[in-house]
Amino acid sequence: MLAYAVKRIGLGLLILVLVMVAMYAAVFLVPGDPATVALGPRATPELKRLLIERMGLDQPVWWQIVEFFRNALTGNLGYDVWSNRPVSTLVLQALPNTLILGLTALAVALLIGVPLGCLSVMRRGTAADAVIGVLSVGVIAVPSFVVAIYSLLLFAVTLRWLPAIGAGEAGDFISQAKALVMPAAAIALGWIGYIARMVRASMMEVMGEPHIRTARSFGLPEWKIVSKYALRIAIIPTISLVAVGLGSILSSAVFVEAVFARPGIGKLITDAVNTRNYPVVMGTVLIMTAIYVSITIAADLLIARLDPRVRDVFRG
Amino acid sequence: MSGSLVASDLSVRYQTPHGSVYALRHVDIEAHPGEVIGIVGESGCGKSTLVTALANLLPANAHIDGSIRYDGVDLAKLDAHRQRLLRGDEIALVSQDPMTAFNPVLTIGDQLVDFQHHRNDLGRAQKRARIAAMLDRVGIADAERRMRSYPHELSGGMRQRVAIAAALLTDPGLLIADEPTTALDVTMEAQIIHLLRELRREYNGIIIVVSHHLGVIAELCDRVYVMYAGEVVEGGEVDAIFHDARHPYTQALLACDPARFHERLDRLPTIPGSLPSLTQPPPGCVYAPRCNRAFAPCSTIAPPLVTLSASHVARCHAVTR
Numbered sequence: 001m002l003a004y005a006v007k008r009i010g011l012g013l014l015i016l017v018l019v020m021v022a023m024y025a026a027v028f029l030v031p032g033d034p035a036t037v038a039l040g041p042r043a044t045p046e047l048k049r050l051l052i053e054r055m056g057l058d059q060p061v062w063w064q065i066v067e068f069f070r071n072a073l074t075g076n077l078g079y080d081v082w083s084n085r086p087v088s089t090l091v092l093q094a095l096p097n098t099l100i101l102g103l104t105a106l107a108v109a110l111l112i113g114v115p116l117g118c119l120s121v122m123r124r125g126t127a128a129d130a131v132i133g134v135l136s137v138g139v140i141a142v143p144s145f146v147v148a149i150y151s152l153l154l155f156a157v158t159l160r161w162l163p164a165i166g167a168g169e170a171g172d173f174i175s176q177a178k179a180l181v182m183p184a185a186a187i188a189l190g191w192i193g194y195i196a197r198m199v200r201a202s203m204m205e206v207m208g209e210p211h212i213r214t215a216r217s218f219g220l221p222e223w224k225i226v227s228k229y230a231l232r233i234a235i236i237p238t239i240s241l242v243a244v245g246l247g248s249i250l251s252s253a254v255f256v257e258a259v260f261a262r263p264g265i266g267k268l269i270t271d272a273v274n275t276r277n278y279p280v281v282m283g284t285v286l287i288m289t290a291i292y293v294s295i296t297i298a299a300d301l302l303i304a305r306l307d308p309r310v311r312d313v314f315r316g
Numbered sequence: 317m318s319g320s321l322v323a324s325d326l327s328v329r330y331q332t333p334h335g336s337v338y339a340l341r342h343v344d345i346e347a348h349p350g351e352v353i354g355i356v357g358e359s360g361c362g363k364s365t366l367v368t369a370l371a372n373l374l375p376a377n378a379h380i381d382g383s384i385r386y387d388g389v390d391l392a393k394l395d396a397h398r399q400r401l402l403r404g405d406e407i408a409l410v411s412q413d414p415m416t417a418f419n420p421v422l423t424i425g426d427q428l429v430d431f432q433h434h435r436n437d438l439g440r441a442q443k444r445a446r447i448a449a450m451l452d453r454v455g456i457a458d459a460e461r462r463m464r465s466y467p468h469e470l471s472g473g474m475r476q477r478v479a480i481a482a483a484l485l486t487d488p489g490l491l492i493a494d495e496p497t498t499a500l501d502v503t504m505e506a507q508i509i510h511l512l513r514e515l516r517r518e519y520n521g522i523i524i525v526v527s528h529h530l531g532v533i534a535e536l537c538d539r540v541y542v543m544y545a546g547e548v549v550e551g552g553e554v555d556a557i558f559h560d561a562r563h564p565y566t567q568a569l570l571a572c573d574p575a576r577f578h579e580r581l582d583r584l585p586t587i588p589g590s591l592p593s594l595t596q597p598p599p600g601c602v603y604a605p606r607c608n609r610a611f612a613p614c615s616t617i618a619p620p621l622v623t624l625s626a627s628h629v630a631r632c633h634a635v636t637r
Contacts (some may be wrong), residue, residue: 111436210416214479217371217411218404218431218486228430307421308466 012293019289038276055278077283087283098264104184109191117199136193144252148186148259165261183256203234243299319387321347339365352523354537361547363526365624371409372399405434408483410493414475420468425463449480473504481533489521540565545602552628563630565603609634
């Protein structure tokens with residue numbers, strides 16, 4: 001298990017390096033002079049040269065990458081070319097908001113989606129199963145920015161129950177929670193349907209296995225068979241799905257943060273790309289990739305924890 | 317509680333998109349406490365449907381007619397909840413394939429504790445102590461460690477022992493072993509038969525053993541029912557069936573048993589023909605198309621169950637001729 005964890009972490013680090021190399025390659029290959037785009041056509045050559053130097057773009061690409069990682073190892077992700085603030089500070093300020101948003105959305109989706117999937121299996125073939133099925137497909141089909149805009153209209157503009165923009169007053173828990181409701185719901189809604197479908201599909205398969213018949217032959221109640229004997233196995237594909245889907249949750253956070261003008265990583269990246277603020281783009285991408293890779297590793301380790309057969313494969 | 321089991325005129329049909337499948341027709345069997353009953357027949361003869369019906373585990377598309385009286389109660393008429401309360405308490409099933417019978421992600425101990433859920437009088441520690449004692453009794457060394465094992469860490473033979481231990485833990489009045497040795501190799505099979513023989517000395521409920529293996533039935537059972545195409549075609553004491561079989565199907569089945577040939581044969585004997593369709597069962601005797609003694613009424617009139625001696629019955633026109 002430990003050897004497996006070390007191997008996965010090593011692979012994760014390699015992925016980080018590859019992603020950053022790809023990012024630098026993208027900057028190198030993008031047509032047009034970044035300084036001209038950022039400063040406008042009437043900027044003086046001195047000013048352009050200054051900006052190019054500040055972003056380190058006058059160096060060979062491989063040297064930029066080496067420098068980036070050497071600095072990153074000491075915790076220095078470079079400086080915002082406009083405000084001159086350290087990128088690490090910017091990311092650390094924006095990160096909690098995005099993580100709270102993403103994790104809340106995920107938790108809501110799991111807490112509602114998994115029981116809905118189980119209920120569907122317990123009531124298979126009935127009206128309840130059909131209703132859950134249709135609703136699931138329906139909410140999967142609706143993009144999160146559509147949910148964001150309509151909920152904004154309904155709950156913020158018409159009903160005035162929830163704030164339309166921002167992340168709430170600092171230090172005021174109630175106001176922060178209120179500001180979280182709509183963005184989190186916008187992201188979670190589709191995932192509820194996704195998870196319910198996934199849990200139902202894999203559980204239907206598990207329910208046909210002989211060990212479920214064994215559990216039935218000992219007269220175990222249906223809810224126990226579903227929630228313990230079947231779910232432990234059926235949840236495994238869902239965990240993989242959620243781990244991979246976290247990437248898409250974070251990218252829907254970019255849209256949702258834009259709609260609700262909510263400070264966060266998504267807003268940070270969008271603004272940085274628009275102003276060709278390369279150090280900020282690079283630093284933020286590095287952190288996001290690191291988070292994504294860690295979550296994937298954590299999910300794999302959790303699966304190994306849940307399924308003793310997988311555990312033994314890694315031990316052997 | 318340990319009462320008698322009497323199935324009378326038991327029929328089961330499955331509703332499928334291609335029409336009804338008459339898996340079991342007019343079956344009469346009985347079993348009394350202390351008896352070991354064998355049910356033998358080739359694949360598709362309805363053995364599994366019969367034990368599934370006895371264990372109240374038929375799928376939702378199955379329709380059941382007739383009665384299964386256990387200790388005076390008709391199991392077929394009980395609602396789903398009452399049926400569930402009997403399963404794992406009065407009725408226990410040792411299922412066919414020990415490799416897949418247990419949940420792969422829960423430990424043996426964890427599952428066996430759950431299987432004793434009807435015993436509200438026992439705490440978790442007491443249940444674990446009972447498991448350890450029972451695993452020891454079915455011949456599993458190092459029971460404490462085995463309880464912490466996952467099913468895939470045990471061999472097939474060991475898993476079948478655990479399955480038998482699980483069934484015995486519930487103190488059932490009716491223990492059904494569905495092909496208990498089919499998935500095992502010959503050495504393991506001998507060991508499991510030995511174990512079952514030992515258990516029957518201390519056990520005073522009913523044991524029903526299903527097998528297509530005549531040797532297993534001969535070694536374990538007091539009485540045996542021979543099934544063919546959803547019907548019981550012959551039933552009686554093991555000695556009577558094996559030495560004085562009267563139904564042509566039983567005779568043919570015995571003639572095909574490889575264990576009876578001491579010399580090497582170029583070709584094993586078989587019964588020519590194949591099973592009749594269970595969607596449209598023939599009007600007469602189900603075995604008539606393959607029977608070498610069939611005569612005029614066999615293909616049109618269903619034969620009655622003929623009593624040959626106190627316990628020996630056969631469903632055949634030819635036995636009375």
